[in-house]
Amino acid sequence: MGRYEFSSLAARNDIEAEKPWSERRVPTTLYELLSDTVSKFATRDALSFQIESGPTDKKETLTWQELHDKSVQTANLFRSLGVGQGDVVAYVLPNSNETVMTLLGGAINGIVAPINPLLEPEQIASILRETGAKVVVTLQGFPKTDVAQKVHTALEDAPDVKHVLEIDLNRYLTPPKKWIVPLIRPKVQPKHSAKVQNFNKAIASQPKTLTFEDEKIDRVAAYFHTGGTTGMPKVAQHKYSGIIYNGWLGANLLFDETDVLICPLPLFHVFAVHVVFMAVMTSGAHVVFPTPAGYRGDGVFDNFWKLIERYGVTFVITVPTAISALMQRKVDADVSTLKVAFSGSSPLPRELFNRFEKATDVKIVEGYGLTEATCLVSCNPTDGVKKIGSVGIPFPYTDVKIYDCGADGTINKECGVDEVGEICVSNPGVYVGKTYTEEAKNKGLVAGDKYLRTGDLGRIDEDGYLWITGRAKDIIIRGGHNIDPAEIEEVLAGHDAVAFVGAIGQPDAVAGELPCVFVELVAGASVTEDELMAYAKERITERAAVPKYIEIVDELPKTAVGKVFKPDLRKSSIIRVYNAALSEAGHKAEVVEVVEDKKRGLVAKIEAKGDVDRAAVDKTLGEFTRPFDWIN
Incomplete structure (x- = not known):
């Protein structure tokens, strides 16, 4: 499949001018798309997964024909369990080949709803109730993860779920670990009425051709929750047309069937599902998912460059926090096959961009998207000028x-x-x-x-x-995870000594932002910042949302109607964090104020306090995403 040149706004406009989107010959349904790919690339590798991160560890690779057959069996299983076109199959899973089969089978048969396995049981139950899911696919009890326990607890408050299909990750292991798991496997005792079956055993008896008609209509095929890792998330609806559009973009602007992608991002997120996998499926390329937890998996960062060499990876799918971690490891393998790194989810600091390019001789392409738009909106041109800090040019159409x-x-x-x-x-x-x-x-x-x-x-x-x-x-974006500050504020506002709370994202060189809280006390009340931190840790269930910094102030800035004025809090945090970084690096400079710039947002103003290496200061502050200027 040939790629369009995507080098400038003019080149992008030329693609649109060639023909309107309505005249592009694209599939109507996901099954039609999968069938089209199989007709062209049946014997090519489609999907690889390895449960451990070593460059010689056991892997399982499926060809496009094999993935088609297993996904069809999965879709037929769901239909046999009473899931119709408008019904929902949810999955609460880490990455695995079965996760992709569930994704495809669920969307081919009805509506698939990926759920973040890091959520708490009450949040999982809330999404199951909101979507009306009839079937849930999750893990069988497995060491070092509580996914199975959380899901079965959630099912006690999700009465619409009638069937649970469990995936046993032990099949991916080799002896002696494969022998040990059954001996130490956590026992899960369901207290709900849903029927529990083994996923792989259940699909094995299903035919490899669809047992129902794939109606050629554009319909809702996926539900993705949004709204953060705290609170009760909202559920966004994705139609076939939006999913296929995202796949078309990747296959026509980024890569073709000869490319190999490594994607250590979770398959409950639109980035991995729509931006990566749907584009892989459209192009016939090969995607590698290392470990169930992706970048969070044991040894993934340490073995990352060796995995690129093992698979001949051409495209890295990443996020700024992962790039930061990778730059702390030596490039200790042959990565000459690597062409592009695609980064999304949150802004990329300029210094990190430069460091990665120098270490790998590979350009990073930054993109922008959101769950509510089925994801992709824009990216820096793959073939043209990349403006560091921007999210590039809007995609065609x-x-x-x-x-x-x-x-x-x-x-x-x-x-x-x-x-x-x-x-x-x-x-x-x-x-x-x-x-x-x-x-x-x-x-x-x-x-x-x-x-x-x-x-x-x-x-x-x-x-x-x-x-x-x-x-x-006011969403706080921590390493690509959205955190609703209202949930943090609600917890701390429950403390008897607290009158007002303002939660924001403070700058962080690794995560982009970290939760930071400013507190105004009730008149005459007494409490320490350490006591408030202990109070927050005890009551905020999602670890990512626990504040990294709490400051008690005499009075929070407020608007005329008494609402906490957060821009002033953000300015205060930028000054504190940037000056701490400058001091730690030994620079004779400091941020003296933060101003609102019409074009750039909040901009830190730096003043030299003696002889100072300005290039070194620029490098230190370049680790953060917020802009800065010298004033003398």
């Missing part, structure tokens, strides 16, 4: 506008070049007016009559590049 919007979505005006406003998106992945399953949560999400309001603030420069300058929403 994606219309991005910068609007000044009213609360109900009324467009007050369209912003000009480099003028900051709310990023609004229209493309085949936007399900206009029906973004979420809950109707109430769709109110005010549409600008005009077709643009999804992202909640992100940004600008478009004279070359058509999109820059994110802030968020209209």
Whole structure:
């Protein structure tokens, strides 16, 4: 499959001008897409998984024909369990070949709902109830993970679930570990009424051709939860058309059947599912998933370069936190096959970009997307100028506008070049007016009559590049995970000594942002910051949301109506974090203020306090994503 040149706004416009999206000959359904790929690349490798991270550890590779057959068997199994076209199969799984089979089988048969296995039981139960899932696919009890225990607990509060299919990861191990697991496997005693079966045994008896008609209609085929790792997440609806559009982009702009991707990202997230796997399936390429936990897996960072050599990887799929960890390891293998690293989920610090490029001689392409748009919106051109810090050029058939919007979505005006406003998106992945399953949560999400309001603030420069300058929403993005500050604030507001709370994301060189909290006490009350931290740790169930810093202040800044004014809190945290980094590095410079810039958002102003190596200071602060300027 030939690739289009994606080098500039003009090249992108040429792709659109060739023919409208409605005239592109793309499949209507996922089964049609899978069948088309098998007809071209049946014997080529499609999918590889290894449970351990070593470069010689056991792996299981499926060809496109084998993946087709197993996915069809999975779809037939779900239909035999009473799951129809409008019904839901949820999975709560780490990565494995069975996870991909469940993803495809669920979406071919009905609606598939991936769920983050790191969530707590009450959150898993909430998503199961909201989606009305009839079948859940999860792990059989396995050492060093509590996924099975959490899911069976959640099922006690999800009465619509009638069947549970369990995957036993032990089949991927080799002796002696394979012999030991049955002896130490945690016992899970279900207290719900759903029938429990072994996944692989159940699909083995199913035929390898569909037992039902694949109706050629564009319909909702996936539910992805969003709204963070805390609270009760919202559920976004994804249609075949949006999923196939994301796959078309990857296959036509990024890679072809000769490419090999390594994707240590979780298959409950749109990045791994739509941006990576659907593009792999469209192109006929080969994707490698190392360990169930991906980048979090034991030894993955230590063995990463060797895995690239083992598989002849050409594309790395990554996030800034992973790049940071990789740059702490020596490139100790032949990575000459590597062509591109695609980074998403959160902004990439300039210094990290430069360090990776120098170590690997490989360019990083930064992209932008969101769950509500079925993911992809823009990326830096693969064949052209990459503006570090921007999220690149909108993809073909994606219309991005910068609007000044009213609360109900009324467009007050369209912003000009480099003028900051709310990023609004229209493309085949936007399900206009029906973004979420809950109707109430769709109110005010549409600008005009077709643009999804992202909640992100940004600008478009004279070359058509999109820059994110802030968020209209207060979401904290920690290493690509969204955290709702309201959940942190609610917990700390429950302390008797606390009057007001403001939670924000403070800059971090590794995670991008970390939860940070400012607290105003009740008059006359007494409590220490350590005591508040202990209180938060005890009551915030999601580890990622526990604050890394708590500061008690005399009075929080507030708006005229008494709401905590968070821009001032963000300025304070930038000054504190940046000055700590400068001090630790021994630089005679400090941030004296943070100002709001119309184009760049919050900008730190640095002042020299003696003889200072400005290049070294730039390198230190380049580890963070927020911009800075010298003032003398």
